[in-house]
Amino acid sequence: MKLITVAGPPSSGKTSMLLRVIDWLKEQGLKAGVVKFDCVASKDDERYRAKGVPVLLGLAGNLCPDHYFVTNIEACARWGQSLELNILISESAGLCNRCSPFIRHALAVCVIDNLSGANTPTKMGPLLKQADIVAITKGDIVSQAEREVFQYQVRKVNARAEILHINGLTGQGKERLGALLAQAEDIDDLDGRKLRFSMPAAVCSYCLGETRIGHDYQMGNVKSIAIPDVSRPEVS
């Protein structure tokens, strides 16, 4: 079974794009399923189910979503194998832009949309930088020149990835993405495999449920913001 990790900001069009690509994979005789990792709520599982795609929904709740991902992905992979899937897609919203829920040797796809602003690619960090494929969506609602500029900004952050333009509404571009997914490496066992990038440092008292503000309540990993000394001018 192939394991593909797909990540991108909320509402970037991941699910719409994947539904189109899964259609294409089905036409090629490949069986794909999805694990959707989200934070507090998601209805995306219903969209997959309506199309007959096997789907698992995992809500991280009050846990860091990407920590939740990494502690559960092995069991999800076993689920995929038990259903005899050819391809299991792990879909998650890269919520803090610090994590990249990408695993070494498992094909990693980053999804971003043209509407997110020209400087967004530089803000995304490992989520974009570590991807093998960058799928850019919503190209149909901006000008060609903006598409070019946006792609250029993406290229500056990730020089290595194949950049694809995908339209989640019409499915334009799904064939190339589908072909790349179908060619991905088979991964039969995740035990001992490595993430592409370390998770954020933990744990502080707030990770453990503290809600009060103040020095006395801070423990563990605490980092102070640099504030320059400002000598106040005399008020005349």
Place this chain on the structure above:
Amino acid sequence: MMEDIQSITILGGHSKSGEVEDVTLRLVPGDLVAVVGPTGSGKSRLLADIEYIAQRDTPSGRCILINDQPPAPEIRFDMGRKLIAQLSQNMNFVMDATVAEFITLHAECRDINLGETGLEELIQGVVTQANRLTGEPIVPDTPLTALSGGQSRSLMIADTAILSDSPIVLIDEIENAGIDRRQALDILVQNQKIVLMATHDPILALLAHSRIVLKSGGIADVLESDQDESALLEELQKADAAILAVREKLRRGERLAGSAFRYAEF
């Protein structure tokens, strides 16, 4: 490499119902082709197939050749973006930049290296050209997001003609743009490009040297324009100019006589 486009060829696929499209259409620089057919007949699909340089892997099953050959994957999925410029109905700008900043950024990503003065001239050139197409002038300091629909489209067309310099231009429904369409076409065609435009507008359709007729997702016919049609085009252009003149008077707040529509004089 971009100057090396000698032709594109459309090899037929099939219509929505699976009917075979018996078409081989080879277009060369300077060709202006209209794509006509009712809404839903597949005009946008045809343009999308060309933009994607389809290799029998889209729903239509069409194949697009560049210089009589299938393109290498890097041209198809990367460089292809610079080979083909697309002007669609959706030409909204969302980026947080001024017109000048945007043109600078676009030039940078097209690898156009100009000095300070060269860049200044390019910005002026694009803005001047855009202002020929619309009644509401753009200045380089205007934020992109403050442009009206007509201004956005004018800027987009000027950018395509001057800066992008893509040898193939695809236009979808330019008549909805609220700009001088005839001028826009002239600007685009003058640089020996292959231009395909989907249109419902009789003047634009007849301005084209040939037109592709679409029916239920398939190419039903390819017609060459003839002398009769050229004569008809002249009549239509006179009528169009007369309507524009009436519109202009109305915009200026004038009252019109019942005989205000006279097009023989144009």
